[in-house]
Amino acid sequence: MTPSSRPDRPRLRRTAGDRRAQLVQIGLELLPTTPVQELTIDEVARRAGISRSLLFHYFATKRDYYTAVTRAAADLLLEHLLPEPGTSTEQQITGMLDRYVGWVETFPQSHLAFVRGAAGGDPWVSDVYEDTRSRLLAVALTALDLPDDALRRQLVLAWFAFTEDLVGQWVLDPTMARAELVELLRAVLDRLLQVPPVARR
Amino acid sequence: MTPSSRPDRPRLRRTAGDRRAQLVQIGLELLPTTPVQELTIDEVARRAGISRSLLFHYFATKRDYYTAVTRAAADLLLEHLLPEPGTSTEQQITGMLDRYVGWVETFPQSHLAFVRGAAGGDPWVSDVYEDTRSRLLAVALTALDLPDDALRRQLVLAWFAFTEDLVGQWVLDPTMARAELVELLRAVLDRLLQVPPVARR
DNA sequence: GTAGCTTGTTGAGCGTTGCTCAGCAAGCTG
DNA sequence: CAGCTTGCTGAGCAACGCTCAACAAGCTAC
Known part of the structure; x- marks a missing residue:
């Protein structure tokens, strides 16, 4: 040139x-x-x-190479989401949710590429994705001050998927105010964690 | 040889x-x-x-080629899930859920490959995935006899993601009986559809 | 300053894979 | 059997992942 x-x-x-x-x-x-x-x-x-x-x-x-890149992207996201240790349970959870929505809002392309790419095809990259989810789960369980039995883990992870999906859609078509979205997600998680008795009766 | x-x-x-x-x-x-x-x-x-x-x-x-293959796989799944038109709302929903869990149980590899591959990287394939989700959504909304405003669509789609994820985990580690899983998923959908007032106040 | 070592860096090249194209031949019709 | 349609092939190109032997930048030691 x-x-x-x-x-x-x-x-x-x-x-x-x-x-x-x-x-x-x-x-x-x-x-x-x-x-x-x-x-x-x-x-x-x-x-x-x-x-x-x-x-x-x-x-x-x-x-x-691209596993390293994916891992770097995941680390960036994780670091951005981590709550300040001092604050209350409620503030930590809401804060993480809020930062997550903000992240997706700011880098919609980037996030889509990460979620999709990471979940896609290649097992190596999927591992990075799984690992990130798992680390996030640990953080969330700590913040919520919950014991981490297998069932609860599964539910919270599935709620991650729910959140990922809903936020992804919401960015494309904001059907409500951002604060309401966060509140909705929080409410769903709350109700979800009250359901488990189903499995125990 | x-x-x-x-x-x-x-x-x-x-x-x-x-x-x-x-x-x-x-x-x-x-x-x-x-x-x-x-x-x-x-x-x-x-x-x-x-x-x-x-x-x-x-x-x-x-x-x-592989778009055609993916579309074929999606059609197989969809056909397998479609409810018998005569039955009650409750039976249609539970039936679909039950058949879905059965499908994932029977072809765990196949299903994982589809979900991941379909959601992964390539936009063309993602389109097939989106399209399948959308068709399933239409079926579900009809079965549930719900109007399909934007918010409800988003919630049910996100619940799909929740379901996909939870069933995927459950297959690897069955934390409850299969019937209980179906019931749990059904309950979550139910409560979810009661939440929307949040967005309307 | 220069010899010598470490190690960041390159170019040539090989095998595989997606894709093209000119042409062959199976199997029908008259 | 001539002639046509069309399923089908082989040779070959370009792009890409990956290897390998060798070059040279920049330090240290004398």
Whole structure:
């Protein structure tokens, strides 16, 4: 394109950590527009201004690469959702919910790509997704101050799926105010946790 | 491998319809073990005993092919779930739920592959998934004899996600009797449809 | 300063896979 | 058996994941 833009600059080296971080960062930027598994090594290498080979120096396999990218995305989300430890149960839960909705509102594409891509096809990536869900579950159970028997775990996880889906739809077609959405989700979880007696009679 | 198994049989021709059906069928058989997008044309052609080229005669693109396969899988599921028109509302809903759980119990792999693959990466395949959900929604709303305002649609769709997730977990770790699971899901839907006032105050 | 080492980096190239295209041949019709 | 339709194939191209031997940037030691 611009042939004289960088005629023969003296090829600079980065530290291993820098390069890795840069490559993952590029992956994160590509995630919203590209289904995870369709990231092409060529494209990433081109953006980073390096050769394909170098990418394979840092990530043995394409899978390794986009698994790392997915994990990074998951970590970002998780970090964003974590409640401040000091506050009350109610505030922690509502806060997480609210931040989650905000996140989806801010990066709808990104979030869709993550949820879908992560849940999709590749077992490796699914593992990252499962793991993230599981960590979130632990946080939620702690915040709710609930024991984590198998049934309750299942219910809360399924409620995650409910929430993910509803928020995803709501972003596309806001049928209510944002605060109401959060309140609704909170109410559903509340009622849900009162249901379990069904399984115990 | 077995060099004399079919030495020079006189190459038989199938009708276009037959061939298409056979190819889709092969795709359906491969679905449980293979993430949709990882179906390789070579493998399918090999199983069908035809050349790669022929597959492209019927499906212009690999995407076209596995979209067709996914749609076929979705149709199978839908057909299996459809309620008998004569029966009562309650029986229709419970029946669908029961058949759904049975389906997931019978083909856990297959179902997982469908849900994940369908929700995953590729927009084309996601469309099939969305479409199936939407058709199921119409059936459910009719069975429940509910008006389909936007909010209710969103809630029932989100409940689908809840159900999908919970049943998926339950199959891996049956925390209750099957009948109880169905009853629980039914109860959750019921309470959910009583919540909407939240959005209307 | 320069020899020497570590290690970030590259280019050439191989196998697989999605896809194209020109042409062959099965099986019908007259 | 001529002629037509159309199911079907093989050769081959481009893109992509991945390998490997070798180059060179930038540090340390003398």
